[in-house]
Amino acid sequence: MGVQERRARQRQELRQEILEAARDLFVREGFENVSMRKVADRIEYSPTTIYLYFQDKADLLDSVCVETLAKLDARLQALRDATSDPLERLKRGFRAYVEFGLEYPNDYRVAFLTEFKASAEPPRELRCRAMGQKTFDHLRTGVAECIRQGIFAPRDVEAVSQSLWAAMHGITSLFILHPRFPWIDRDTLITAMIDIVFQGLRPA
Amino acid sequence: MGVQERRARQRQELRQEILEAARDLFVREGFENVSMRKVADRIEYSPTTIYLYFQDKADLLDSVCVETLAKLDARLQALRDATSDPLERLKRGFRAYVEFGLEYPNDYRVAFLTEFKASAEPPRELRCRAMGQKTFDHLRTGVAECIRQGIFAPRDVEAVSQSLWAAMHGITSLFILHPRFPWIDRDTLITAMIDIVFQGLRPA
């Protein structure tokens, strides 16, 4: 019975190898500039081998994306555990989110700036969405806590959470997509945005 | 001498025809799902004819994008002329921007959500950027006016303007790129975002 286990393990290993090669290439050259053949070259297998481990290119993208979101989630989680004040926690989370996106722009692009083509039913995308929602949940509970403690004016938790996400994503994506726009200093802008938004959330 | 004029006019006409076909297809099917051959089919010319009028596909994209920005700019301009109160003007501009993006999601995608590949020097992109900056200028002067009149707390005009753009763009792009996320009602979210941000900009 050890045979099947070994085979399963080897299968898993190659899958992971493909995943890492793909991630590396995606991040380095951008998703749409990476062909299946390039990934195959990198791992020294034939292009079609990839299709034995992933449904198609979008599935490969999705799998890479899941890993990215896990990484972001871990970072936010760590930061959360290290901060007790709920307002401070949200502010730092905000900054960490943007900085994560700027640190790994291609990862961010893949995870948040790429449209998921409507794939037949939700085999793909589901995992990715589940992952994203988990991260979003952290934001939501943070907002709820701030409102409960009276740090924020009473508002709809969902509306505030989604607004905060949009603000974070707005900065991150604009920086990534339009690097030649005459931006002011990044940190200054992030700080300004945080100031404005959290000022606006305080009780009157 | 009328000959050259006629030729120039015909040239312009065909160019416009290509542009409209491309815009229509881009908007309907998304930029990367439209091939040069599809555009050519639509106008009933050979694919290579397009290259007599546009440098390459990115140039075609850029030209469509310029038109889009002009349309957005016109809308914002009209709204600006119709509103005297500077705060109200900014708020309505905010809403109009997002609604424009949601009304023409593929146009928005093309203009704001597509990365400009680094083309040798700036033949392309320059026009587009100039256009975008013009629109951004409206935002900037609106913000400056609000600060001058004491409607906003004194802050760096550029920081506020860029933050506002990021907020608008954040909502718009998330709606477009992640339509399956469990968003609350669109208008409610836009309103919430406007409330939060402009509340945060008021003097203490």
Place this chain on the structure above:
DNA sequence: CACTTAGACTTAACACTGTTAACTAAAGCT
């Protein structure tokens, strides 16, 4: 040990893509 079967992997091919070079045909000018 010989033989079949299952699995992993590859080769060859299809139908596309953006783009270029070389060609044709017509209109204008002298």
Place this chain on the structure above:
DNA sequence: AGCTTTAGTTAACAGTGTTAAGTCTAAGTG
């Protein structure tokens, strides 16, 4: 009439994602 410019086309190249068919090896079975 002959030459030149211009507009447009055809054919081709190198690349893409993806599938169907084939190969080769390792495991299981008489």
